Amino acid sequence: MSKVVTAQEIATLVKGELKGNADISICGINSLIDASEGHVSFLGNKKYKSQVEQSKASVFIVGRDFDSPLREGKGYIFCDRPELAFSHAIMIFAPEPVKFKPGVHPAAVVHETALVSESAYIGPCAVIDANAVIGKNTVINAGCYIGESSKVGDDCLIYANVSVRERCIIGNKVIIHSGTTVGSDGYGFVPGPQGIIKLPQVGIVQIDDDVEIGANCAIDRARFGKTWLKHGVKLDNLVHVAHNVTVGEFSLLIGQCGIAGSTEIGRGVIIAAQAGINGHIKIGDGSKVAGTSGVVKSLSPGSEVVGTPAETPREFMERLSMPKKVKRLSAKINELEQAIEALKLKIN
Template structure:
């Protein structure tokens, strides 16, 4: 696709500095830009690299000017880049219809515009919405509900009674609705507690590859609207995430913990069960949360504590070797004085 600099600026609510009729044929980082490409820059060093590149125009969010490039000024260059990218790299479209190798129960309701790829299995009572695409090898269990414009990438599994909202993307190998980890000890053995709840994934959620979200023991496990989960994330039974939460890779969440809206959980963190995590909470990387966290609090470390407290502790730990040396020297001096006083 080809656009003019002026049309891109109009789309973004920006301003063109230079020739608005300049044709833009692609989008690239400055180091890989070719003639006709649009690129973006947020800082002086990045702008210098963009200006030295072969790109035809630069998206900026500051008072940058160029004698050699067209500049498109916008409020936020990174946000503008995210909005422009789909123009030059439109998402793939999938032809409506059911692949001959798919197995579809007669009671399933599949919108005529949906795409069911090869080797999919669609169970009884399933409902699949408009323009949704199952890309292959997907198993959709009994009574699942899938909204419009959903993408299930290869080998995603939905256990029975899972509910998926609109515009959800679930990446390859992820399992939604598998049994929660629930047992009680009885007469010398671990007795399984039947997991009879379900999972609800609300609208505009994206879930990374090889993640697992467990069905509730009773009730519902929920991923709130607009939330984004990275790869290799485990969400246990009855966990509830609020709206627009961000979860980085390799995180795990024990059962029945509730998160507010706009939480950010950094990579390789874990949160214990039956906790209440407030709105706009941030959990630093590799942290272990073992207590409730209030709204807008940032916690870090194991056990996780307010980030300023944890950082002071880390700094103090770094000073321990020198403190030990000084302490031993003081002990020698004290012993020498005690000998003299003898």
């Protein structure tokens, strides 16, 4: 049976101020466009304010600066951060999360020297290699590989078909989505007289607490030392982090971006989709790199760059507008030349 709550109950949960009908029954959540009667929705960006006026939703979670007329019969929950509040509302109607009973599935392979907590879950066809350690309440889903002497901390959730190669270290409360590889060899080759020579990649990957890594990412092991994702880092799907890279606390790396070897990403950096970061440079704390940008040199803290090669938004717009300016100036020069010729004829 679907869950039904009142508008007032939602307002109380999200710590918002309700205006309008407090007794509206809510049975689900949806976007402003797709919502029907009995749904709660939210306005996260004021440019979509017109959708609130047209939406069929019964209750709206909005910012405290929302100033449109309130529709009769509807409920409006005013709060400081509508998107975050809506996330809390979603959980009222979300299905129960999948629960994993502690233990090792009969189809899993656990080496006799591995240490697996009694409260951990090891799924079917997972392999836990020699001397690996799996912490308390950690879930290793089907088809995962945890390499020799690797350590996975407490309360981790490793989805199906993740590979963590030898000697890598995973902290506590880490989430890794399907298809990701942690500890693949770094890309190290040198041309030689008899062909291309592979350089040994003997370092590790260290992932600190509360990191989340999306699906199909590649986190390369260091050539020596470690590739390091620090506390609270979040990676989207299809992100590549090369050997010996350090990513600072609470940084965000978004889909299909790539970080070349030995680069240092500061704290709280945002690297948007498909951006490329050159190797052996530093990206200062709090910097923002726009999507598809190519960063070829170090950035000072707080930088905001766009384009290839990456530059400030002001520089980018100036360069983008330069051809139009040249065209206008060229036309003006032609006009002046014609005026000069006309004056010469008049004088003569």
